[in-house]
Amino acid sequence: MSNAIHKFLENNVKPNFDEGGKLEKYLPAYDALETFLFVPGHTTNGKGSHIRDGIDMKRTMIMVVLAMVPALLFGMWNTGYQHFLATGEAYTFMDAFLYGALKVLPLVVVSYAAGLGVEFVFAIINKHQVAEGFLVSGMLIPLCLPVEIPLWMVAAATIFAVIIGKEVFGGTGMNILNVALTARAFLFFAYPTWMSGDKVWIGGGMDESVAYADGSTGATILAQATEKSSGFVDAAGVAYGDSFMSAFLGLIPGSVGETSTLAIMIGAAILLITGIASWKIMFSGILGAYVMGLLFNLWGANPFMEVPAHMHLVIGGFAFGIVFMATDPVSAAQTATGKYIYGFLIGFLGIMIRVFNPAYPEGIMLAILFMNVMAPLIDHYVLEANIKRRQKRTMAVAA
């Protein structure tokens, strides 16, 4: 069956896209679709290694997407849950899930359509193959946005991020900043009212037609933490029984995919078992955040500083950022030593920005973007150390 399909594509469809065919210039687009269906049977060229590892870029990227699925599914349910909590309506599990799915899926579709559209256009213009990098970015973008964000903003931000964040640098593998965070930062600075405040986090929150129960606030724990270090309340204005556990499980308002630390940990487990994401970055990132949290606890000058260090790990976008975004291999430090430094500083600076500047409640985004810029510098010094060692040896020989 699959053989017959492949033969049909090779013999009847592909010739249209080959040199001289009428759709010649769309070959990259065709190629992307065909190689998605079939990993091509190219063999090694006879010089160099004849056997190759079974892994390729598609598999790598798909693994990351799979790792995000728990956060996506939970995000759908939680979107509905927060909505019904705020409105006070009765609901079932399926009600919540379906409500959320209808809110979240359009974000995913728009993100992929806009991003892949740009990728295909650039591939056709530059006559290169479509790289798989956006498969991951396309899922990261909706998961790190508030559910109420208008779809056109998602499209605009995605297009901006792919063009300015990636293609101008030469495409996948060449970008300096994480593409999804570039999109988020674009929205954060261009449309701040849609990226902060209390209403955007709750499904229907921006929509006047939805009636909210008395006492409903919708404020995230991060927003509440500027005034108090405990006794946080949920979307209905009721205090959480155990706010750490609620935040860990993800029963709190927030961006679509970032609320449940548990769901993110399942993703992290997938990434670490397959070895696709760097445990060095995750580990040192968590360490950095915890150390900063402890330092603030010691200082304790305002309520936010008194938020327990372990609480910082489960609220806001920290877990999501450190697992899925800081570990982006292209924008992270590339050397082993560099990764420890890079990860640690993301955690450390992320919590610092979060607490010092409540105007930017999500410090993790800025910390990762800042460290993206710094990563080549870190690697530079790691390499310099290696070069120095070698030069010392050469000097010893010459002497």
Next chain:
Amino acid sequence: MSKVLRIKKGANIKLVGGAEKILADVPMPSTVAVKPTDFEGTTPKLVVKVGDEVKAGSTLYYNKDNDQIKFTSPVSGEVAEVKRGAKRVIEEIVIVADKEIKYEDFGASNPTSESREAIIEKLCKSGLWPFIKQRPYDVIAKPNDTPKAIFISAFDSAPLAPDNDYILDGKSATFQMGVDALAKLAEVHLTVNSAAKADEAFLQAKNVILHFIEGPHPAGNVGVQIHHFAPISKGEVVWTIKPQDVLAIGKLFETGKYDASRTVAVSGAQIKTPKYFRTIQGVSMKTLLEGNLKEGNNRIISGNVLTGDKIGAEGYLGFYDYQVTVIPEGGEAQMFGWITPNPGKFSISRALVSWLSPNKQYNLDANMNGEERPFVVTEEYDKVFPFDIYPVQLVKAIMVDDIELMENLGIYEVAPEDFALCETVCTSKIPTQTIVRNGLAMLREEMS
């Protein structure tokens, strides 16, 4: 036993079709070939023409850039053909072999009583000199250089590699004579695999500095051993040679003849009975593999699956090769191949299920398993690259022709074969060995 160096980085790719320790004789092939393409960075200048009679050890051609380096015939017979490829590059010099080999006489002698110059002269004249290669650049050594050391790796850790302990068994005296000759040229370092029981030819060798190493491939690569025991700095030269070639040098001094016979491991999934064969340098695959090939689309490789050359059923064994590997060619597209678990495919990542069965022997074909992409995944090469060198950064420096950076990052210490596993495991399917080869060639040109 002296200190053992333990290598952690690397990978043993276990393949089906390992050669059994049975030694069979192959009839004298009707044709053998010398392939100038085996020798990187040389330009052949022919001294024979089609129809000439040659003996074993007669010069066929010399290197245009250094006429001291001669390439000789492994057998006696008649030059039948000079095969040229694109741009008239000489690819093969084919010789129809006599049934009984007649030898040029270079005179038997005891190397310990000969001068350095006389030994070099003898090795050059007989055509054995090209066995000695040098780092940097991974090319034939220059006879007038003074290397800081000569390194011999007693074992080959590549997939399905021939077992030198088996091949050299009982040949201690000849091996020692070869070592004695080399010891006149420079200090000889011999590295033995401490995990296996090495042959006494190695363990009892005199006139050498013995090292012990242990770990997965590429622990047997001489480059890894040099890096850890006597790293090459800019301006230094280290020579390298393989054990069977040392044996050939030993035989030259014992008998005065260029005896090109060698033991070759014939292995791989597509071989009916994988075992060792006593044959000759440049043997034709027609003779060597006759009746031993399985049906199917086969890829015949002179050498191992990581660094060898695809030669085809009409091809000839390479000058530096002691192994022929035959694997299925493959070439079928796989539907949704990027998500199927593919238990039959090897991977050092755990994104396929193969990591669950670490002792499985694979029947791998020559599929790329994906398409070439820019570098994305990091620290992947590092897992299989036991050097204090940053492999990806070095490869990138070569890609952008940054000579200073290449030097700084340690290009003088590496050869393409050291990057073979990097190339194998690369998610982005980057042709790393070719890039390193081009970088070395460019640097060599710049520096000369």
